[in-house]
Amino acid sequence: MSANTGMDTETGQSRLFSDTEQFRNSMLRKYVLDGAYDEMFSATGETRPQYRRLLDMFARMPQEEIERCKKAADLSFLTQGITFTVYGEEQGTERVFPYDVLPRVISNAEWTHIERGLVQRIGALNMFLHDVYNDGRILADGKVPREVVYTCRHFRREMRGLQVPRNIYIAVSGTDLLRVQSGEFVVLEDNLRVPSGVSYMLTSRRVMKRIFPQLFRAYDVRPIEHYSQLLLATLRSLAPEGRPEPTIVVLTPGIFNSAYFEHTYLARQMGIELVEGRDLVIHDNVVYMRTTAGLKRVDVIYRRVDDDFIDPLAFRAESILGAAGLFNAYRAGNVTLANAFGTGLADDKAIYAYVPEIIRYYMDEEPLLNNVETFLMTNPVHRQHTLANLDKLVVKAVGESGGYGMLIGPQSTAAQREEFRQRIEADPRNYIAQPTLEFSRAPCLMDGGIQPRHVDLRPYILFGDKATVVPGGLTRVALKEGSLVVNSSQGGGSKDTWVVND
Amino acid sequence: MLSRVADSLYWMSRYLERAEHTVRLIDVNMSLMLDEASTTANLGLERRWSRVLASLGRPAEIEWSGDFYQLTHDLTFSTRSHAAIVNCIAQARENARQVRDELSSEQWQQLNRLYHTMTAAQREVSSYNALTSFLPTVVYELHQFQGVTDSTMSHGEGWQFIQLGRYIERAAATTRLLDVYHQENIDPPNGAAVGYEFLEGAGMLRCCSAFEAYCNAYTADFTPERITEFLLLNPDFPHSVRYSVDCLRSALMAIGAKSGLRVADELVRVSGRLQASLSFVDIEDVLSQDVGAYLSSILQQCRQVHERVFRLYIQYSIQTALAMS
Numbered sequence: 038m039s040a041n042t043g044m045d046t047e048t049g050q051s052r053l054f055s056d057t058e059q060f061r062n063s064m065l066r067k068y069v070l071d072g073a074y075d076e077m078f079s080a081t082g083e084t085r086p087q088y089r090r091l092l093d094m095f096a097r098m099p100q101e102e103i104e105r106c107k108k109a110a111d112l113s114f115l116t117q118g119i120t121f122t123v124y125g126e127e128q129g130t131e132r133v134f135p136y137d138v139l140p141r142v143i144s145n146a147e148w149t150h151i152e153r154g155l156v157q158r159i160g161a162l163n164m165f166l167h168d169v170y171n172d173g174r175i176l177a178d179g180k181v182p183r184e185v186v187y188t189c190r191h192f193r194r195e196m197r198g199l200q201v202p203r204n205i206y207i208a209v210s211g212t213d214l215l216r217v218q219s220g221e222f223v224v225l226e227d228n229l230r231v232p233s234g235v236s237y238m239l240t241s242r243r244v245m246k247r248i249f250p251q252l253f254r255a256y257d258v259r260p261i262e263h264y265s266q267l268l269l270a271t272l273r274s275l276a277p278e279g280r281p282e283p284t285i286v287v288l289t290p291g292i293f294n295s296a297y298f299e300h301t302y303l304a305r306q307m308g309i310e311l312v313e314g315r316d317l318v319i320h321d322n323v324v325y326m327r328t329t330a331g332l333k334r335v336d337v338i339y340r341r342v343d344d345d346f347i348d349p350l351a352f353r354a355e356s357i358l359g360a361a362g363l364f365n366a367y368r369a370g371n372v373t374l375a376n377a378f379g380t381g382l383a384d385d386k387a388i389y390a391y392v393p394e395i396i397r398y399y400m401d402e403e404p405l406l407n408n409v410e411t412f413l414m415t416n417p418v419h420r421q422h423t424l425a426n427l428d429k430l431v432v433k434a435v436g437e438s439g440g441y442g443m444l445i446g447p448q449s450t451a452a453q454r455e456e457f458r459q460r461i462e463a464d465p466r467n468y469i470a471q472p473t474l475e476f477s478r479a480p481c482l483m484d485g486g487i488q489p490r491h492v493d494l495r496p497y498i499l500f501g502d503k504a505t506v507v508p509g510g511l512t513r514v515a516l517k518e519g520s521l522v523v524n525s526s527q528g529g530g531s532k533d534t535w536v537v538n539d
Numbered sequence: 540m541l542s543r544v545a546d547s548l549y550w551m552s553r554y555l556e557r558a559e560h561t562v563r564l565i566d567v568n569m570s571l572m573l574d575e576a577s578t579t580a581n582l583g584l585e586r587r588w589s590r591v592l593a594s595l596g597r598p599a600e601i602e603w604s605g606d607f608y609q610l611t612h613d614l615t616f617s618t619r620s621h622a623a624i625v626n627c628i629a630q631a632r633e634n635a636r637q638v639r640d641e642l643s644s645e646q647w648q649q650l651n652r653l654y655h656t657m658t659a660a661q662r663e664v665s666s667y668n669a670l671t672s673f674l675p676t677v678v679y680e681l682h683q684f685q686g687v688t689d690s691t692m693s694h695g696e697g698w699q700f701i702q703l704g705r706y707i708e709r710a711a712a713t714t715r716l717l718d719v720y721h722q723e724n725i726d727p728p729n730g731a732a733v734g735y736e737f738l739e740g741a742g743m744l745r746c747c748s749a750f751e752a753y754c755n756a757y758t759a760d761f762t763p764e765r766i767t768e769f770l771l772l773n774p775d776f777p778h779s780v781r782y783s784v785d786c787l788r789s790a791l792m793a794i795g796a797k798s799g800l801r802v803a804d805e806l807v808r809v810s811g812r813l814q815a816s817l818s819f820v821d822i823e824d825v826l827s828q829d830v831g832a833y834l835s836s837i838l839q840q841c842r843q844v845h846e847r848v849f850r851l852y853i854q855y856s857i858q859t860a861l862a863m864s
Contacts, residue, residue: 292637301640311640316543318857327542329696329852330798332860 062096064487068480074218075489076141076479087142087537088480090255095139100485106248107482110138113244119237119298134237135530137481140245141492141512145259148508148536151222154406155212155496156504157396162227162383163500164399166206170196170379180398181391185415188466189388190435191230191381193344195351199368201377202275205500208375209268209339211235211511214406214494216477223407225474225493227392229384230376231341234511234531235497236299239264239306241533242509257538259508264497265306271501272337275373283336286310286326288317290342290358300341314342319362322369337373344378386435386469387413410472414465423470424461427454430470432461447473476521481514481532491515493523494534508536540696540798544638546853548697551634551650552704558627559681560712560746564591565611566674567745572607574738593719594712594746598622608667615670616661624677628657643691646684653680696797702790703848710783711841713747717770717780718834720763740766747778767830768822780837781817787844788814798852806847813840 070078077088084092095103114133143151168175169186170193176183186192211232213225242261246253269285276283289300291313304311310326318325318332325332340347346356351364366372382388390411396404412419412430423430427446434442444457461468478489496510512534513523523529568591572584588603588610600620601613617623621630632654635642642650656676664673685705692698720743740761744750753769773779777786788810795803816837825833 305640310541312541313543316541320857320861327855327860328798329540329542329545329794331855331863332857 064096067483067486067488069489072218073475073489073491074216074220074477076216076477076492077489086539087144091140091142091252092480094252094255095487103482103485107138109248110136110244113247114240119240135516135528136241136244137490137514137516137530137532138245138248139480139482139487140533140535141479141494142256142535142537143494145536145538147222148259150405151214151496152506152508154222154404155498155506157400157402157405158212158224158227158392159207159210159498159500159504161396161399162229162392163205163207165395166377166380166383167201167204168399169382170206171198175395175398178398180394181388185387185391185466186382189382189385191344191379191385193379193382195364195368196377196379200370202277202373203501205275205375206377206380207383207498208271208275208377208500209497210376210500211495211497214496215409215474216494218475220477221407222494223409224392225409226386227384227389228495229380230343232495232497233296233299233341234495234513235264236296236302237531238497238509238511238534240302241531245533256535259536259538261507261509264499264507265303267499267505267507268303268339269307269309271499271505272339272373272375274501275375276336277370277373280336284334285337285339286312286335288312288314288338288340288342288347290314290346294341296341303339314347314357314359317360317363319360319366322362322366322371324360324363324366324372335372337375339375344381347374347378386411386433387415387466390469409474412470414461414468414470419470420461420465424458427457429473431473432457432468432470434467435469445473474521479512479514479532481516483516488518490518491521491523492532509534540700542853542855544641544697545700546849547634547638548641548700549704549848551631551638552701553708554627554631554634555681555684556705556708557622557712558624558631559678560709561595561614561622561624561627562674562677562681563748564594564716564746565614566671566678567742569607569611569671571738571742590719590723594716595622596715608670611670612664615674616664625657625661628654641697643687645687645691649680649684649687653677653684656680696794699790699793699797703787703794706783706787706790707841707845709778710780710787711838713770713778713780713783714834714837714841716743716746717767718831718838721767721830721834737761744770749776749778752776764822764826767825771825772817772820772822774818784810784814784817791844791848794852803851806844806851809840809843809847813837813844816840 068078070080070082076085077092078084111133114136119134165175165181175181176186207229209232211228211234213228214222215225216222238261272285273283276285285307286309287300287304287307289297289311291297294300301311312326312335316326317335318327320332324335324338326335342358345353347359348361348363349356349359350361352359363372363374364378367374367378389408390413393404393408396402412423414420414423423432427444428449430446432444432446444453446454449457457468476491476493479492480487481490483490492512492514494510494512496506499505499507512532514530514532515521515523515528516530517528520528568587572587584607585603585605588607591614592598592601592603595614598614598620599622601610601617601622603610613620613623615624618626620626632650635647635650639647660673660676664670688698688701692701720739723739740763741750743766744753744761747770749770752773753766756769756773757765769776769779771780774781774785776782791803791806791810795807
């Protein structure tokens, strides 16, 4: 294998790779550049500055060395038991999360913009929730239609007039971003209920440090390890008044939940108890956990159980995952839940279309991160446009997630389009439409070479005393060639995300 | 510590101890069988394996069908019986999985490996020879887990619950074994061959890993009285009932101290009485009375300790707990 010396002697330019050089370097033989934004190369084929050292190092590395590193990474994930659960399989329900060893590199300048945009957005959404569950100013001013709010499946009437500590509803969130053709990051989805994946962000980083210490040193990567500590501080700041030394716990649905590993990981990293619903007892509106030393009062619950299942008395009666009476204890102000109930209202896909307006309304600023253009089926003009262009658009049901209830126009059949046409006309509130997005691709290690694959980015935002975003996030990769699906259940994987000081 | 977590650690440990004991019983009896001349009556296959089943507390779903290999294979791998070694290990792992944040990663990895060894063998082991050479692996891996547990887990409350589970299971298993052999001694097989006593005595000691330790204490002179004395009352040997109860009690004391204000009077009394009934007797006292009744009472007291632990730390009534807090 020919080693690249870093300086192109023939042209005398300090550019490492150009179109022609791509063919000279065997690692890049299958690297295709086309319309989509490429994270490593500019449209003219120049290596972006933040990727130069990375590419340089991989180009010099012997094939066996790369294989060794990849194996070491796989083994590390396996022995640490970093797995997720695949539903509906009897044997071997634990799978190792697919992982790509090439980090995704984001420059600090790009990151600063993302960070400011996310802080602005979460701040505004939080004010929106407080407003809607209290005075309803934004509804009275007609900026967001009442019927959109009240018909939302995750709107919780029970939350009306309830004061939450520090008025913080969304303590923990993870927002899905995509980078579109222009290079701009846009928001695809706000995950304001129980976003997962942060443990993969943290463990990937640890694995990368072990496997590529040299590369790591060559970059000035901003650290993320303090996430658990920040999370703990955030939870502590939300403790009910008069509880200076609060007992904080993580509430998990249990061992069969797909994110169980993450729950145990976070509990362990924060040094707090991991409880299940059956460990909790509510008496006189106070929450206790059963310990060997008797009942111990619980003050803050970082809950990884959805609203619907958390209290069989208040919500779904058949749930066995929650604790009976928890909601009343919460109403009484004796316990804090993070996130609050009813935050799902603000990540409803129809509300999503109003988020830019929400930001302007509360912040009196223009949104720093844009939305994906969204057509509301309740709007007659939008609906007409959508129905005329079903073959070009993506239609989504508002209450669903994880790729269910979706029509991807360009890949659909006439029969499917007809079915959606009827569904939209029957229940317009339940659907939105968006253009089909060609989002960015990042280099991945595939069969011994480097190839581009589509990626998204989920940074994690904490909101206690103030909003904080740890620099980085979970970059999810669609490992199948040409695929746009990054979900781990459908051939998606992850990679470490480096925010580097320039 | 969460009650559920304590419960899982306790059962994890009990299941592993049970697995180890079962492996040893099978292993020792398979080997003893080889020394039995086929012509003289000796113990006979049926009697031998019925005795093994009795020592294990007559597990459901497993019966003597005339084929010793089938029986030993079932006891090791049968998915139908809770008592089978493979299920004990699966149960232990399942308990561990629910409290993974409490175990060290070394512990989890070792238990996981043991589990995979077991399930792989379940698919692959299909002959008498293969089974004989496989069984020692299980004991080896189990010992490794114990070593890893003792050296990587902090010896706090969780570890004490592990100790408690291990020793309560061990005390009961050894007592049950003594009880079954005691019945045997009252009614030995007709026309027993020369050396029968030696083999069976040594076999019983081997079932408790006690052969060498016994010889060190008494030389290789096997009498039922001495064997009983050693397995029941020896204060230093880790598989004797007395030693197990001593450890069980010190685990209970440590848990009581750690869990703070709990009133554990009843548990202190029950476990103290059990300890006293082993510490302050000598073998003549035991043998001069109804040995069967004495052993039954030990078993009964172990069961009481288990129930009290459960009621005090795991499944206590909310009303009582609220009244105390």
